[in-house]
Amino acid sequence: MAKQLDSQLQATSQLYLKINAQVMLLKNINISAGLVNGARGVVVRIEKGVPVVRFKNNREYLCKHEKWIIKTASGGTITRRQVPLKLAWAFSIHKSQGLTLDCVEMSLSKVFEAGQAYVALSRAKSLDSLRILDFDPKQVWANAQVLQYYKLFRRRLHDSTMIPLGAKNIKREKSNDPKTIALAKLKKSLMDKPLVSIS
Structure with a gap:
């Protein structure tokens, strides 16, 4: 027992x-x-x-x-x-989820899941408080389905009918409409950010 x-x-x-x-x-x-x-x-x-x-x-x-x-x-x-x-001198990446750590020393040599390295790396408050013992870029990858989802999302966003960006392109009667301006800014900010593929 x-x-x-x-x-x-x-x-x-x-x-x-x-x-x-x-x-x-x-x-x-x-x-x-x-x-x-x-x-x-x-x-x-x-x-x-x-x-x-x-x-x-x-x-x-x-x-x-x-x-x-x-x-x-x-x-x-x-x-x-x-x-x-x-x-708790040491614990698993899984157990560290949701924690913010003042000082982190980690091994990434045995990462076995997409996104796991991101979870580990993002626990540290800053780069100064992070020490990686054995970094292998092959151990850092994103979930293929997640990448595909965001590619599709960006394509749909790009193809959607929104008011063209820039003050010159927004019609005068719409220029003071906060919703229109907010949507245009959101689309611009999303399109300006590159979709990062970790390989």
Whole structure:
């Protein structure tokens, strides 16, 4: 049963922590306070055998044991009680989705999905806070269906009947119409941007 729990839960049966360990929260505790699954922090002290974590939003939280319940194939349930943390010195690209990281060191040598490299690279706040260990341009590609969708979208946009761009081409009676001007500007901005194909 322990193996089944380990395979289905991120909360491990044993957790070893120390002061200054970087950790990640594994459960939504208080959404309005930012204590959500994936929130990162640092263990600042241990109180009565329980870690106190200072999260990136500067909130401290005494991480009490939480309960996880999974159903078995036979219809029963298995329960694990554990501190809802895991070490977060490193984590997968998938787990990093939605995070903004102050400092990132990453390996892109084993990217296996379209767009995955983009997800990894866009986690860093700036280029100065990003270090790539092994960059291989062959590991960076976009989904072919997504590229095709945007090509079709741009073609339809180009072929659509909109008022020609530029103040000289907009008829005088339409020049003050905010919708007309906004549509013309939108079309111009979309057409000016190149459709980037990563290969």
